[in-house]
Amino acid sequence: MMTAAPDLLQLKLVFVTGKGGVGKTTMAAALAQLAAQNGKRVLACEVDAKGDLSALFEAAPTDFTPREISPHIWSMSMDTEASLREYLKLQLKIPVVGRIGPLAKAFDFVATAAPGVREILTVGKLCYEVREQHYDLVVVDAPASGHIIGQLAAPQAINDLVKVGLIRGQTDWMLEILSDPRQTGLVAVTTPEEMPVNETLELVARVKEETSVRTSAVVVNGLLPELFGQREEEIFEELRVRKVEKVLSERAGGSVATILEAARLAVTMRRTRAGHLERLQAGLPKELPVLLLPYLFTRVHGLRTTRQMAQALGEELGH
Amino acid sequence: MAAARKRNQTAEVPQTVGRLLSAKEIAIACGPGGVGKTTTAASVAATAVVENGGRVLVLTVDPARRLADALGLKGIGNQEVRIADEVFTEAGVTPRGELWAAMLDTKQSWDDLIALHAPDEETKEKILANPLYQNISGRFVQSHDYIAMERLYEIHSEGKYDLIVVDTPPTRNALDFLDAPQRMADFFSSRLLRWLIVPYRSRLVNIATKPFYSIADRILGTQFLADISEFFILFQSMYEGFVERADAVTRLLSDRRTTFMVVSTLEATPIREAEFFSAELTERKLNLGAIILNKVLPDYLRDPKGAKLAQHIADEADTLAEGLTDDPVVAARVLGEVAESFLNFGIVARREAEQQAELRGAPDILVTVPFFDADIFDMEGLLRLGAQVWD
Numbered sequence: 090m091m092t093a094a095p096d097l098l099q100l101k102l103v104f105v106t107g108k109g110g111v112g113k114t115t116m117a118a119a120l121a122q123l124a125a126q127n128g129k130r131v132l133a134c135e136v137d138a139k140g141d142l143s144a145l146f147e148a149a150p151t152d153f154t155p156r157e158i159s160p161h162i163w164s165m166s167m168d169t170e171a172s173l174r175e176y177l178k179l180q181l182k183i184p185v186v187g188r189i190g191p192l193a194k195a196f197d198f199v200a201t202a203a204p205g206v207r208e209i210l211t212v213g214k215l216c217y218e219v220r221e222q223h224y225d226l227v228v229v230d231a232p233a234s235g236h237i238i239g240q241l242a243a244p245q246a247i248n249d250l251v252k253v254g255l256i257r258g259q260t261d262w263m264l265e266i267l268s269d270p271r272q273t274g275l276v277a278v279t280t281p282e283e284m285p286v287n288e289t290l291e292l293v294a295r296v297k298e299e300t301s302v303r304t305s306a307v308v309v310n311g312l313l314p315e316l317f318g319q320r321e322e323e324i325f326e327e328l329r330v331r332k333v334e335k336v337l338s339e340r341a342g343g344s345v346a347t348i349l350e351a352a353r354l355a356v357t358m359r360r361t362r363a364g365h366l367e368r369l370q371a372g373l374p375k376e377l378p379v380l381l382l383p384y385l386f387t388r389v390h391g392l393r394t395t396r397q398m399a400q401a402l403g404e405e406l407g408h
Numbered sequence: 409m410a411a412a413r414k415r416n417q418t419a420e421v422p423q424t425v426g427r428l429l430s431a432k433e434i435a436i437a438c439g440p441g442g443v444g445k446t447t448t449a450a451s452v453a454a455t456a457v458v459e460n461g462g463r464v465l466v467l468t469v470d471p472a473r474r475l476a477d478a479l480g481l482k483g484i485g486n487q488e489v490r491i492a493d494e495v496f497t498e499a500g501v502t503p504r505g506e507l508w509a510a511m512l513d514t515k516q517s518w519d520d521l522i523a524l525h526a527p528d529e530e531t532k533e534k535i536l537a538n539p540l541y542q543n544i545s546g547r548f549v550q551s552h553d554y555i556a557m558e559r560l561y562e563i564h565s566e567g568k569y570d571l572i573v574v575d576t577p578p579t580r581n582a583l584d585f586l587d588a589p590q591r592m593a594d595f596f597s598s599r600l601l602r603w604l605i606v607p608y609r610s611r612l613v614n615i616a617t618k619p620f621y622s623i624a625d626r627i628l629g630t631q632f633l634a635d636i637s638e639f640f641i642l643f644q645s646m647y648e649g650f651v652e653r654a655d656a657v658t659r660l661l662s663d664r665r666t667t668f669m670v671v672s673t674l675e676a677t678p679i680r681e682a683e684f685f686s687a688e689l690t691e692r693k694l695n696l697g698a699i700i701l702n703k704v705l706p707d708y709l710r711d712p713k714g715a716k717l718a719q720h721i722a723d724e725a726d727t728l729a730e731g732l733t734d735d736p737v738v739a740a741r742v743l744g745e746v747a748e749s750f751l752n753f754g755i756v757a758r759r760e761a762e763q764q765a766e767l768r769g770a771p772d773i774l775v776t777v778p779f780f781d782a783d784i785f786d787m788e789g790l791l792r793l794g795a796q797v798w799d
Contacts, residue, residue, distance in 0.1 A: 109441030110678050141677070233441060283474070283783050284442060314752075316745045320735075324742050327733045340728050343717045347708035351753055352746040354706070357781045386752040388759050390676050 097305060097406060098124050098226065100274045101219045102266065104241070104302065106231040107278030108288045112310040115390070116278045116382075117230040118145040119398035125161035126399065127408060129225040132218055133158075136167045136211060136240075142230050145395045159392075163224065172210040208243035209260070216263045219272065231275075237292075241267065241275075241300040267302050274305030279369065281309055281362035290372045307377060308402075309366060311384040313359040316352060325352065380405040423772045425669070426798040428697045429456055429571060433665040434564060435697070438576040440681040444702045445671045446470040447784055447793065449575040450479070452669075454507055454787065455794030458496070461504030462570030465563065469512045469556055469577040476509075478786050484511035488563070499787035508569070512577075517555045525646035525653075540639045553577055554588035554654075561657045586692065589657040667697030674701055674760035683767060698773035700797055701764065705779055709757035714750065722747035 097103060097120065105117040114135075121133040132155055135142040140150035148158035153171035155163040218227050231237050239246075244260040244267065267273050275296055279289040289307060296304050317325055327333060329349050338344045370379055382401045387394055429435055429452065437449040446468050453466035465488055468475065476484050480495040488510040496503040519536060526532035535541050556577050564572060643650075660666060668689050672682035682699065689696040708714055721728060721743050729740035767774070777796045784793055 110673075110675065111442065114677075282442075287473075314749075316749055317742065320738055321742050321745070324733055324735055324738045325746070328739065328742065328746075333732055337728060337732060341717055341721055341724075343713060345717065345721070347706075347711065347714055348718050348721065348746060348750045351706070351709055351750045354779065354781075355749045355753060358779070361782060386755050388755055 098127055101272040102227045104229045104231040104275045106237040108285045109233045111278050111280045111285050113278045114141045114230050115398055116308055117228050118142055118395045119402050121162050121228045122395050122399035123403050124226045131162045132224040132227045133162055133164045134167055135230045137232050147392045167211050169207045169210040172214040208240045209247050212240055212243055213263060216266045219266050238295050238299055241302050270303040273302055275302050276306050276308055277304060278308045278310055280311040281366040283365055286365045286369045306380055308380045310382050312381050313362060313384050316356055424799050425698050425773060425775060426459060428667060430460055432667045435573045436668050437671050438668060439671040439685060440678040443671050443673045443678050445575045446475055448671050448700055449573045450475055451790040451794035452797055453573040454790045455798050456571055457503045457505045457507045458501050463506045464571045465508040465569045467510050467572060467574045474785055478790055479509055484509050486513035486516045495787050499791055512556055512559055514555050517559050525649035527645050531642055531645055535642050538639050557589055557657050561660050589654040662694055667695045669698045669700055671700045673703045674763050679763045696771045699770055701776045703779050704776040705757040709754045710761055715754050718747040718750040
């Protein structure tokens with residue numbers, strides 16, 4: 090690897106993001122698992138709650154109150170309304186126990202009207218957990234790349250939009266945590282495919298331009314195994330010659346045509362992906378570490394996959 | 409019940425995407441992100457031009473440069489542009505109709521909408537200059553959902569196209585865009601909106617709203633609240649137009665002439681989302697026309713005989729490789745890799761087939777598109793994909 094592996098486990102707050110379907114949640118779970126194995130107390134927070142994160146630990150869906158779902162891993166789902174309630178209780182000493190109904194409606198309305206309010210309550214809660222040091226590491230299964238920018242930029246946007254008021258006073262310490270590369274980092278997950286690579290390149294550029302958060306690493310998920318070197322490929326082509334294939338089929342006791350065809354498909358798929366990986370590496374800033382994780386030929390997704398991914402991630406990070 | 413119908417090959421109307429789209433005016437491609445929605449929408453539109461003729465528009469929300477390239481355009485903008493016939497003839501086909509393309513520009517569409525609904529020039533200018541408006545129209549995610557459907561309505565009501573194929577924005581929740589028109593209407597008719605506006609119109613703050621203000625004031629600051637209010641007071645002048653419009657958009661989505669095509673792959677996360685989406689469409693009585701599954705691995709990978717044979721090859725690679733080529737050592741290694749690869753992909757193929765079989769509430773049309781060797785980057789590729797989907 091060109092660049093030294095980043096020490097993701099030394100950070101306090103890691104946002105894991107990426108285009109939908111690239112394995113963002115799996116990677117967040119793997120990072121949490123790896124950190125826990127290294128003795129850290131981890132809070133894994135799912136922002137666009139679908140319950141996938143806890144499922145990767147074979148646990149029931151979580152809510153706003155963190156619950157230990159695996160040794161050393163606490164998990165929660167972000168809920169901006171609950172976050173507001175907590176905030177009001179802590180900061181304003183406003184008791185909001187009973188009549189949350191009208192308040193929730195009012196909140197919903199303001200949040201809809203004023204962009205950034207929902208976002209700030211999400212980022213605010215995460216920063217709060219970092220500041221209070223309840224955990225060694227907060228891993229965020231963040232929104233897909235399209236939405237993360239708005240979230241990370243929210244404290245700054247609020248600063249620009251709201252000139253006075255309590256929220257204004259709150260954004261400064263958040264920005265301090267977010268903009269400290271020793272505390273906060275972003276991990277962009279992608280697969281070596283066309284659209285995800287395009288989006289990742291765009292994301293990394295926008296994070297740099299529009300937010301104060303540093304991108305710590307790009308994780309390329311789903312690398313297919315290299316079947317052949319050059320010599321092997323020549324031999325493979327010889328095996329595919331009809332006459333040779335026929336002999337092989339007779340010896341093996343059945344037609345090997347589809348088996349050879351499947352290998353050809355695998356080679357093509359890998360080659361296409363290698364091209365996109367190259368494009369990604371060429372397009373990223375030189376100093377940004379790129380971690381490569383294999384495609385897992387597994388039957389199901391669950392704790393087993395999480396463990397395998399954590400191990401692969403650990404190897405890439407040198408743990 | 410639907411699953412049984414789907415497999416009934418002798419149904420009265422042979423069910424294909426091609427036939428479906430011959431009878432529809434709007435086809436909305438939806439589903440999880442990263443499954444080839446935009447490309448599928450474009451290829452279906454292009455194929456419709458070749459097969460059915462007429463005037464077809466593909467309305468995309470994805471600023472994919474490659475798609476513009478494939479259509480022979482320098483870029484796609486909010487205004488519809490016609491794809492040159494040469495793009496088709498170069499791909500070896502003669503178009504029977506016209507293909508048009510447009511890309512949703514959220515900001516521009518919002519501005520157009522304001523211009524349409526604003527009662528006078530002054531209100532329009534004031535709204536366009538409001539920092540809150542700029543924030544909402546530019547960045548606000550849900551505004552994207554709404555405006556996509558609004559733009560579709562606008563184009564459809566101009567009556568210029570026989571078929572409009574739309575791909576939907578990647579949303580947090582794949583369903584957001586369906587609710588967007590209704591939410592927009594609710595939003596403008598909400599009591600809260602009136603509450604919020606009242607104190608800045610008169611100095612009277614009623615008892616019910618006072619707690620809200622004291623909290624909102626302390627959190628956001630008075631100035632910001634005033635900004636919000638000014639914005640909504642301006643917006644209220646357009647209330648009726650907006651609500652009417654949002655209702656019309658909702659009606660269009662559930663119209664007979666509109667069909668939804670759920671696009672997905674068979675990977676675990678996307679297929680679960682697609683399944684949820686299909687169920688939700690049915691629940692809302694919207695017309696789920698087809699499910700299109702992209703990047704499906706070949707059937708032969710699931711052949712148990714093939715797996716057995718592969719296992720045998722893996723075990724006996726050395727013996728089998730003897731004398732096949734002039735380099736038996738490398739040949740044995742190659743055979744070992746080839747066999748292992750077959751077994752590996754077999755696991756994935758079987759898992760995916762299982763997932764396909766489990767698809768609940770599937771519509772009459774369920775299309776699988778094989779894994780293509782290369783990415784689709786030109787009209788020929790679009791039509792190749794389209795042909796798979798069409799019949």
